[in-house]
Amino acid sequence: MKRDGTGTGRTIVVREAELSFDASAYGRYVADVYDETYAYLTPDSAVEVLAELADGGPVCEFGIGTGRLALPLVERGLTVAGIEGSPDMVAGLRSKAGGDRIDVAVGDFTHTRVPGDFALVLLAFNTVFALPDQAAQVACFRNAAAHLRPGGRFVVEAWVPDPAAFRNGSALRPVRVAEDVVLLEAALLHPAEQRMTTTKVRLTAGGVHLLPANHRYAWPAELDLMAELAGLRREHRWAGWTRLPFGDDSREHVSVYRRADSA
Numbered sequence: 143m144k145r146d147g148t149g150t151g152r153t154i155v156v157r158e159a160e161l162s163f164d165a166s167a168y169g170r171y172v173a174d175v176y177d178e179t180y181a182y183l184t185p186d187s188a189v190e191v192l193a194e195l196a197d198g199g200p201v202c203e204f205g206i207g208t209g210r211l212a213l214p215l216v217e218r219g220l221t222v223a224g225i226e227g228s229p230d231m232v233a234g235l236r237s238k239a240g241g242d243r244i245d246v247a248v249g250d251f252t253h254t255r256v257p258g259d260f261a262l263v264l265l266a267f268n269t270v271f272a273l274p275d276q277a278a279q280v281a282c283f284r285n286a287a288a289h290l291r292p293g294g295r296f297v298v299e300a301w302v303p304d305p306a307a308f309r310n311g312s313a314l315r316p317v318r319v320a321e322d323v324v325l326l327e328a329a330l331l332h333p334a335e336q337r338m339t340t341t342k343v344r345l346t347a348g349g350v351h352l353l354p355a356n357h358r359y360a361w362p363a364e365l366d367l368m369a370e371l372a373g374l375r376r377e378h379r380w381a382g383w384t385r386l387p388f389g390d391d392s393r394e395h396v397s398v399y400r401r402a403d404s405a
Contacts, residue, residue: 151242165250168272169207169228172353176234177208179325179344179353182318187383188299189214192264195295195398196220199261202289204251204282205269208234209241216240223258225251252281259291266299270365271357276336279360283372283399292404296374299383301394303359305333322346336360362388362395374399 172179188211192201198220206212206224208231215222223245226232232248235241247254251265252273263286273279286296307313308331318325329340335358342353360368366376378398379388388395 151236151244165227166229168355169226169231173208173228173230173234175344175351175353176231177210179342179351180210182320183210185211185214188266189218191383191385191396192262192297193218193220195297196262199291199294200258201262201264202256202258202260203264203266204286205265205267205272206235206244206246207231209238209244211264211266212244213238213240216243223247223256223260225249225254225256227251251285252278253285255285256289258289259294260289261291261294263289263294263296265297268300268357270298270300271359272355273358274356275358276360276364279358279365280368280371283365283368283374287372287374287401290401292401294401295377296369296399296401298365298397298399299394300360300362300365300397302392303336303361304393305331317342362397365397369397369399372399374401376400 192211192215200221200223201215203212203222203224206226212222212224217240225247227248227250229248232246235244235246245256247256265282265286270279270282273282283296290296311331313329315327316324317327324345326343327340328343329338331338338357338359340355340357344351344353362379369376376397377400380386380396381388381392382394383396
């Protein structure tokens with residue numbers, strides 16, 4: 143695939159036998175309602191930060207989905223490629239204006255490669271926790287580092303684990319309450335494995351959608367160690383895309399890791 147600033151829009155499919163887990167499962171449940179469910183999340187602040195960090199260079203997004211962040215980056219003139227486990231999510235991306243300009247490899251982003259060296263690799267919206275265990279997360283960091291050019295950055299957006307929010311190992315919380323939609327999340331905590339079993343429940347006048355997802359959560363310090371194992375160092379950590387300082391009360395973080403420049 144060429145890296146000429148326009149993108150070829152090609153899709154590479156990794157054989158299912160090569161996948162370490164079913165990376166396509168999430169998309170089978172959520173692809174048809176994903177954009178509607180998360181339309182309230184405006185990408186503007188994230189896109190502003192990412193464009194600045196990329197500094198005009200090419201971007202690769204792990205878990206590119208339907209293009210919530212990738213397409214606005216393309217509109218800013220950046221070359222964007224991606225890796226996505228779900229063919230259904232990629233179909234959603236391809237159906238949108240500009241989606242045909244993005245090269246996407248369908249596969250597990252712990253090891254799937256997209257040709258090229260990138261100024262920035264992105265893993266947004268808690269997607270690092272979609273990987274099934276610590277070993278897979280470490281492999282993901284190493285794969286991100288392998289995609290980076292010298293001096294390139296790996297950006298991870300994730301929530302901060304909060305086991306105290308659970309009572310007797312379970313929790314039910316409202317994610318969004320509006321006149322036309324209610325989004326709830328039911329979760330079970332498995333602390334011995336740092337794992338959560340969750341299902342979001344989307345209620346609208348049109349019916350009920352169940353959106354299951356499992357998470358292997360990790361605290362920010364553990365992610366820092368994964369980065370170190372991959373040869374990356376932490377450059378920034380903010381409490382979100384607005385770049386407020388990260389502190390004891392922060393419930394999410396945006397962490398920026400950097401590959402060393404060539405000697």
